[in-house]
Amino acid sequence: MKPHKTGRAHASGTGSVTRFPRDAWYALARADEVGRSPAGRVVHGTGVVLYRTSAGTVAALADRCAHRPYPLSLGRVAGDLLISSYSGFAYGPDGRVVSVPTQKRVPVGAAVRAYPVREYAGLVWVWTGSPGLASRRPLPALPWLTEPDWTTFGADWETAAAGGLLQDNFADITHVPHLDPALAPPVLHQVPPRLDVEVTEQQVRFRRDFPPARLQTWQSEATGLPPEGEYAQHEEGWFAAPGLWADRWDVLVPGEPLTLHFTHALTPVDERRTRHYWAVSRNFSPKPETTGILRPILDGYYRKVKDALEVMQALVDREGPAPEVRVRADAALLEVRRVMRRLLTEDTAR
């Protein structure tokens, strides 16, 4: 590894971010997808194989046998070992080769890379950077995904667009009424109220407070609030980490607000493809019927986002990047890009 040319904070640059830092946690699978048979995933263009040991903990190894370029995810799990179905090499959860079929002794140092893993909020997270740093960089807390008073549904898929395009999308919701008028609460169709953007070294939060207004049809159906009622609403977006966004939408009623949390885990498959895990959590009406109202609306919207971002990626692929006209409402987006660029220069792993 060569030292980076500059580590100063505000490496400037233009346009959407394509490369994501390695020193970060990325969601590679839903926890229920990882079991006793190996599951292959790709992050930063590199294969990672996940499996559970007999004790139930998740192991994450480079998905490439050290002997021949054959994916370990096509192999099988035996006890705590992962065995290549081409070479027969057997790997422990720490990546070390414990046996090879053709000789008694294992070649010295034979191993594949093992990644630090965490299981949290229903997802399996892998630290793709210097292993020694993993324990020093905790995942942000997502209590709405772990505490019982919240009801959550979600889905995941691959979007054929750079992760930076997804980040840009989440950093600015003023596109929502144009992309999906049926989803957007009526307040979003008006000139937006003041945008408050709050930055720290690594995180960006933005907020808007909307004056009392009618709710969108699905909002009153899901919350049970009368459609003729007018409610103040609050929007909040949070860039918590390169691979993690958490947004919320509050409808203010006496007492606790009725809240929807939208959590997005973004995993850079490569510079043009992104795995997107989304989850919508609510603190009201846990009934399945309410999920039945919300799910098609949100699922439909996120599919529209996926389609739009894929169109953008195709256009950029065809014509290359171009200077963008920016508006004041881009403040959050620009701060997020700034953090992303800085994290890239700080990366300790290549």
Next chain:
Amino acid sequence: MTLSAETVLHELEMDVVVRSVRVESDGVRSLELAPAAAGDRLPPWTPGAHIDVLLGSGADALVRQYSLCGDAGEAEDRGSWRIAVLRTEDSRGGSRYVHDTLREGDIVTVRGPRNHFALAGSPRYLFIAGGIGITPILPMLAQAEAAGADWRLVYGGRSRAAMAFTDRLAAYGGKVALVPQDEQGPLDLDGLLGTPEPDTLVYCCGPAGLLDAVEAKCASWPSGVLHMERFTPIAADDAQNLEFTVVLQRSGLTLTVPADKSVYSVCRENDVSVLASCLEGICGTCETEVLDGEVEHRDAILDEHERAANNTMMICVSRCRGGKLTLDL
């Protein structure tokens, strides 16, 4: 309301309680800071980061920057931050306030964190600290260690008794060289920096004299290798200032910056929300992207190459060399 109040940009600001005070050396005290409100969490940070501390109240309040010098890995519970402050006698009183007035249990307001001295990835590091300049370097050592890099620290100070954190550094053994000036004389910069070392980044923080000398010595090293943080502003002669025009592209505004005002203050007067803190060109908060025009840099943050690149400027102090600047604001 003017157009630009559409967007307000600011740093996180929160109240913290001084959980404990510790004497680190002659003249240096450290404070442990924890969120004052139950349920508040401190945001994550990385080595090299600093915060603003608002010292005192009302019109007398001073805003001072202090590097986070606890272990960034402690962020596991994100329970508290540590800062260490050197008592500066000949001063406007910020550091004196920390030493003489702040007590355990007091509440202060902080902003940030922000980081303009981040540790870039590298297989090898040379750390040079002078005096209180050890503060941002301290957490860097733990990170370099965790990342498996090869590193060493040369730490100079007036005397052994004046040097903070020598206890914490002892754990690193031979990777750390302590150089008390009264015993060993000043740092041997020729020996340290005379020959460029391959694949090595140099991180240096300390008094202006040390930084200037290190900068001069590193001229023969590859560009981009030296990273420094200055705690004090670079003197500028404001009597020579000229008026110029600034175009705020995003806001759609063209404004005049008179000789006696900064770009920052003109933005403020026109309700364009921009980040700023020190207003002296030392904290880096107001860094702004330059789209067109040539900058006359007056800050203590950008190095020679970054200045020449003309990509960004500190709008609290830096000015314009032509008649017009276009900024991404």
